[in-house]
Amino acid sequence: MKIITTPEAMRAWSEAQRRHPDIRIGFAPTMGALHEGHLCLVRAAVHENDVAVASIFVNPTQFAPNEDFDEYPRPFDDDLAKLEAEKVEVVYAPTAADMYSEGYATYVTVEGVSNGLCGASRPHFFRGVATVVSKLFNAVKPHRAYFGQKDAQQCAVIERMVRDLDMGIEIVTLPTVREPDGLAMSSRNKYLNAEDREKALCLSKALFHAETLLRNGERNPDVLISVVRDMMQDVTIDYVELVDSATMAPVDTVAGPVTLAAAIVLPTARLIDNVRFDPGAQQT
């Protein structure tokens, strides 16, 4: 396994791969602190492509000054061991100084889909995400890139960006990976103390309950949102919203693919989760 640390060296490797007409590059971008959710993305990148790249970069531009950039876990050697076990060809791990050198000034913004949900409470978050993913894509030059459904709004932002900027990259979204009790895996789950870990369960439980109502025919967003809110009375709710899965705009009724998304703020961590539902897929 090769570790590459500069955009120039990463580009050179990818350009050499792309000279072979049949080689497909799979890419799983991460911020490290790898859990089973990340490893599912990595495995798909390895198995569905000829060569696979995983990146580890804790991106400063997607954290606000009051957020957890400094505390974000960085178990770099453990992460490398996990990626080596998955038979990744290249780990791209640039430094912040290489990614954002002096005078850095360029940002990619995706309007509409970045608004609301996490975009409302974290105003610069998706600008940071779209910018760093553009940079990673330009260096890694993947044919396919893998993201987790847990970050539903991020997936929608990246899909919109790739289409709008003619990047020609296939975005693959894989289902959320969960702990046995239902909690969505997240690097930030490490922040939870025992009390908050227990309380956090209401998030997935409430979403699963609403998902069952959707499957049984409930189509009223107000009802679905109320049900979720009622089941999360012991925690601080950031948002609960029923949105169009592609545009992330709130819907009046459930006509096409929708995402029921929620965020809660516990004393030791902020957590997000969501369920998707497609009434068309159900009918077939």
Next chain:
Amino acid sequence: MKIITTPEAMRAWSEAQRRHPDIRIGFAPTMGALHEGHLCLVRAAVHENDVAVASIFVNPTQFAPNEDFDEYPRPFDDDLAKLEAEKVEVVYAPTAADMYSEGYATYVTVEGVSNGLCGASRPHFFRGVATVVSKLFNAVKPHRAYFGQKDAQQCAVIERMVRDLDMGIEIVTLPTVREPDGLAMSSRNKYLNAEDREKALCLSKALFHAETLLRNGERNPDVLISVVRDMMQDVTIDYVELVDSATMAPVDTVAGPVTLAAAIVLPTARLIDNVRFDPGAQQT
């Protein structure tokens, strides 16, 4: 000469070229209405690379609603004949519908360098330029791209963007091409009536005079700007500024490469021009 009209087809052509380890793609992006300034860029793209692409696309997102998008000249067949004569391999001429399809939402902004000068009077202009150039670069995948020094601020924005987003494209800036009497060539010169064509001459004359003063040792921005303003009393001045050539920020004195840039507004057209001066280059 091949004419390609969709981002997908353009990408496919470029990806096929890039499978050859020795082939370099040169690219001259234009809005058509080609004059000798464009053709110098095209010739360099042809002669300095193995294959050359020129694009023709009048980009709606860099025009404000009150600007000349509708009137902008579009002599498409003449342009194609000129590009064929220069032995361009591919003309990339996408439609606005292909470039900005329904729900389009992604923009590239370059802070700092986009402010001031033309960015002050045309607030969305450089966002439109950076966005469309990103899209063109993603489709054409050039090794080198050619721009004219006449659009000095545009060159600085593109250079900053390419560096910041790790695009790995060499940006080549070629000197401004002028009419025999000094007027910088521009597709918008066609808008000028006889009276304005005569008046327009003061712009290059004033800049050339200030350039002579710079060569002779004048280093005071206020003096240089006043000289230019004094020589343009018969026209409406948008701006006259002495800026750092890379950052486009006004300078207090002439220590490194600077650009003396000016814009004037005549009844029939708005015109820009500039001269560059590098005190270091002079000393060697």
